[in-house]
Amino acid sequence: MLTCCCRPVELVHQYGNLSTGACKPGYAAAKMAAIFPKFVKPAPMFLDRNFKRLAKVNNYLPPFGLKAQDKIIDTILAATKAYGLSPELDRLSCKRCIIVGNGGILANKSLGSHIDEYDIVVRLNQAPVSGYIRDVGTKTTMRITYPEGAIQKKDHYEKDSLFVFLAFKPIDFKWLKYMIFKEKWQGTEGFWKSVAKDVPKEPSEMRILNPYFIQEAAFQFIGLPLNNGLMGKGNIPTLGTVAITMALHNCDEVAVAGFGYDMNTPHAPLHYYETVKMSAIKESWTHNISKEKEFLQKLVKANVITDLTKGI
Template sequence: MSLAAVKTWCLRLLPVVFFLLWYYYCYFLKSCGVISKSPVPRKSFCENLSPKKWETLDFNIARANSLFLKLEDFFWQQRPSSLPLPYGLKGSELFLLKILAVTASYKMPESISKLDCRTCVVVGNGYGVKNSSLGPVINKYDIVIRLNNAPVRGYENDVGNKSTLRFFYPESASPNPDAHNDPDTLMVLVPFKQNDLRWLKEILYNEKRVRKGFWKPPPQIWQGKSSHIRILDPYFLYQTASKVLKIPVQPKGKEKPVHPTTGILAIYVALSYCDVVHVAGFGYPQSKNQKHPIHYYGSDTMKSMKDSYHDLSHEAEALKRLEDAGLIQYLHPHS
C-alpha cells in the first residue's frame, strides 16, 4: 500500500478515533456537557456543609439522633409525655409496649449508621417527577426515603427502584410491602393517632381488627415483616410542626387541626440524620384546575386535597425557606 493510501485511511479513521475518545470521556468520567446536571451525591458535599446553616433555623439537629422508638424507653425509663399522638405518646404507652416487644429492632442498618457521610434523597409522590428520568440518580444515594404506598415497579426510570425507608400510616399502607420495596426496606410507621398503633398491634398479634376510627379503611391483612418495622418517634412530627411549619400543636377550641404531611416530616427526619439532603417529587400544581393530577401515578387530582388536614401552601413556603437556606436541594425544576 502506498504512503498516500495510508494517509487517506488515517484521515478517514480520525473521526472514529475522536468519537471513541469523546465517548470514553463522557461515559466513564461523566464530564461531558450532555450529562444530566441533576446533582449527584458526592462525598465532597459533606466537606462544604456549614453548621451555621442549621443554626439559623433553630433546629435541634444532631447526627447521632435516634429516629425510632425502642422498648427500653418505656420499660427501663420513665418517659412521661404531656401530649397525645401525633406529637406525644400520652395514652398510647400500652399499645407501644406490645408492638415494640414483637418488633424488637429499632436501629438503622450498620452499613448506613457507620457512614462518614450520609447522602439522602426524599422521593415525594408529586406529579413533577413524572418523565424526569431521575431513576438512576436516585438509586445512587445512601438512603432513599419513600412515602406511603407510592409505587416503584413500572416507574423505575423516573423514581428509581432503591428503597431504604418507607414512611406510612395505616390508611396509606400497601397490603404487600414487598411489591414495591427492596427485601430489606425498613417500614416506618408514622402514628398520627392511637388507632394507628392499635391497627399495627392487631396485625402483629393476629387479633380481631377494629375497623372504626380511620378516614379510609386500612388493609386488614398486612404482610410487613416484624423485623423490618420501625416506629418513628413522635418527637420528629412535633419538631416538624413547631420548628419547620410553626403551627400550633394544640389547636384552640373547635379549630380544625392542621398536621404536617408525611413528605415534609420525612424531609425533617432526613435533615436530622443525613449530611446531604436532596428531594424529588415535591410540590403541587399551581394550576387552579381541580382535575390536574397530583401524583406521578394513579388518578388522584387536586380536588382530592380539598378537605385535607394539611396546609399545602404553608408547607410550600416552608420548603422554599429550607431550599433558600441551602438545607435541601431539588433534583429537578419545580414551581
C-alpha cells in the same frame, strides 16, 4: 466547591476541599442551624426501648407524642427487637438521603438512576416503584406510612425495605400490634378509610418513627397552631415534610424529588402514578399547604435541601 457568597464562611472552609460529589458530614444540620438557630441535630430516627426518656414526646398524645401509649409500644418494640436502619447503613459516617414524594412532577424526568445513588431512599405510603423505575428508581430503604396509607396488596411490598410506622391516633398503635403479631384486623371503625389487613414484613423489618419530627415540623418549623397539643384543623404536617424533618436530624445531606403542587396547572397530574388531576386538591382540613410550602421554600433557598424536580 462551596464558593457561593450566600453560604457561611465556616462552611466553605469545612467543605470546600472535599472532592466533587463527596458526602459532606454534618452539612444539612449546619445549614439548618443557620436559619433555625435552635435546631439541634441529635434526635433518634426510630423509637427504641429507651423511648420513655424522650421528654419532648411523652407530654403529648399522638400524633405529636406518645402519652398513654407506653404499654403497647413496649409490647411492639419487644417483638421488633431492631431499632436502627441496618448494620451497614448505621455504620456509615456520612449519609446522603433522598425523600421521594409522590407528585406528578416526577413523571418523565428520568431521575431513577440518580435517586438510586443515595445511601437512603425514603418513600411514602403506597407510591409504587414497579412500572415507574425510570423516573423513581428501584431502591427503597424505608417506606413511611400509617394505617390508612399503608399498601393493601401484599405483592406490592418491596422485599428489602423497612416498614416505618407513624401514628396519628392511639388506635393506630393497636393496628400496628395486630400487624406485627399477624392477628386479623376486622372493620374500619376509628379510621377514616379502609386499612391494610396484613403487612407482609417480619417484625424485625418494622420500625416506629419518632413522633418528635411531627411535633417539631408543626410547631417549630411551619408554625402551625398548637391547639393544646391535639390534632386539629390545619395543624398536621404532610408526611413528606415529616420525612424531611427526620432526614435533617439523621442524614448529612438531604435531597427531595416529587415535591410541590402547582395550582396554576389544574390539568397536570397530581401524582406520578395515576391520572387524578391537580384540580382535585381541595382545601385540606388537616394540612396547611401554603404555610408548609413557605417552610420548604425556605429550606431550598438556604441550600438546606436539594430539590431535584424543582417543584418546591
